[in-house]
Amino acid sequence: MEFTEIVQTLRDTHGEDILSVEPDVGDAWVEVPAELWPEVALSLRDDNRLGFDFLNCVSGVDYLEPDPKKVAKVDWEPHIEVVYHLSSLRLGHRLTLKIIVPRWRDDAAGQLPQVPSVAGVWSTADWHEREVYDLVGVEFTGHPDMRRILCPEDWEGHPLRKDYEMPLEYHGIRGR
Numbered sequence: 001m002e003f004t005e006i007v008q009t010l011r012d013t014h015g016e017d018i019l020s021v022e023p024d025v026g027d028a029w030v031e032v033p034a035e036l037w038p039e040v041a042l043s044l045r046d047d048n049r050l051g052f053d054f055l056n057c058v059s060g061v062d063y064l065e066p067d068p069k070k071v072a073k074v075d076w077e078p079h080i081e082v083v084y085h086l087s088s089l090r091l092g093h094r095l096t097l098k099i100i101v102p103r104w105r106d107d108a109a110g111q112l113p114q115v116p117s118v119a120g121v122w123s124t125a126d127w128h129e130r131e132v133y134d135l136v137g138v139e140f141t142g143h144p145d146m147r148r149i150l151c152p153e154d155w156e157g158h159p160l161r162k163d164y165e166m167p168l169e170y171h172g173i174r175g176r
Contacts, residue, residue, distance in 0.1 A: 001049070001093045003028045009050055013043050029083075029096040034115045037099055038142075041118045044086060044095070052086040052095060055122035058129055059083045060136030064103060064162040078103050082115050082138055101138070117143035135160040 001009075003023055007030060010018050017040070019031040032040045044052040064078040065071050082099040101113035112133075117140035119125040129140040130149040137158030140146060148155065157164050168175060 001088075001091060003095075006030075006050060006093065006095055009047065010040070010043070013047070014040055027085075027096040029098050031098045031100060034099050034101055038116045038118060038121070040097075041121045044097075045121055051088040051091045054087045054089050055118070055124045055128070056085040056087055056094075057083075058085075058125060058132055060132035060138050060160065062103070062136060062160060062162045066162050080113055080136065080138060082132060084118075112137045112139045114139045114141050116141050117146075119143055134158065137161055 007018065007021050007023075010030065014032075014036070017033065017036050019033060021031070022029050044050050059082070061081045061083060063076055063081065065074045080101050080103055082101070084097045084099075086095045086097065088094075099115050101115060103113065105111040105113050115138055117125065117129055119129060119140070120142070126144065127149060129143055130145070130147065132138050133140060133143075133146060134148040134150050135158055147153065151159070155170075156167065159166075166175060
């Protein structure tokens with residue numbers, strides 16, 4: 001199935017809930033609002049025309065320009081994108097889907113943004129969502145085991161955030 005057909009099938013089911021579509025890039029993508037993501041995920045998996053039975057990867061991207069000299073040149077507001085790469089093994093097509101959320105929930109610094117978990121839809125989301133939580137700082141509501149997966153439990157911050165500052169010391173071990 002071609003990308004345009006996948007998008008049309010989604011729009012037939014979810015209408016205006018499909019926020020934007022970018023077909024003219026290397027990985028054509030569709031944007032869905034966070035609050036409707038579980039419903040759309042079920043459609044992607046269960047609609048026989050789509051049949052997205054495999055979640056390849058979940059990534060988190062921090063869109064923040066920390067260099068004050070470059071801020072004027074960016075044409076976007078700071079935000080986080082959670083990017084899902086899906087495949088239909090049965091039908092042989094792929095889809096990239098984005099959930100775009102503010103860097104901080106309710107614009108309160110330190111309050112991590114939230115995206116509903118799809119670990120109940122695709123089991124591979126379990127560890128992938130934990131990795132995005134750990135490294136980028138996105139909480140996945142409804143996740144069965146939302147805790148760090150790569151950093152120690154007592155680690156502070158999320159290392160792939162653009163404004164992350166590496167601690168000088170951790171448990172008495174001094175970094176360089």
